[in-house]
Amino acid sequence: MDDMKYQSFLSHELSKVRKLEDFAKDLSKSMSERPINPELEKEQREDYVEHIMRHTPYKATRAQFKDWLLDALKEEIERITKCAMILL
Numbered sequence: 001m002d003d004m005k006y007q008s009f010l011s012h013e014l015s016k017v018r019k020l021e022d023f024a025k026d027l028s029k030s031m032s033e034r035p036i037n038p039e040l041e042k043e044q045r046e047d048y049v050e051h052i053m054r055h056t057p058y059k060a061t062r063a064q065f066k067d068w069l070l071d072a073l074k075e076e077i078e079r080i081t082k083c084a085m086i087l088l
Contacts, residue, residue, distance in 0.1 A: 041070065048073035055080050 049065050052073065057080070065073060 044070060045073065048077060051077055052080065055084065057083060 048070065049062055052065065053060060053062065055077075065076075068076075
């Protein structure tokens with residue numbers, strides 16, 4: 001393959017990669033803007049609280065986590081996991 005054909009081929013392939021990147025970014029943005037299904041959110045919240053209650057190194061009640069956002073519950077799980085790793 002001579003240089004011009006090779007350069008044209010690479011340019012074409014890079015163009016396809018850029019289109020895929022743009023598509024992935026658009027899809028990711030549209031998915032993050034979609035409202036969370038309330039039933040799914042409730043189930044996820046229950047799972048997170050259950051995990052916290054099972055693995056927490058401190059005394060806690062489910063009522064403590066009633067008003068926590070999902071992100072905060074997830075951060076608490078990560079913190080508990082990190083603390084458990086340190087203790088090992």
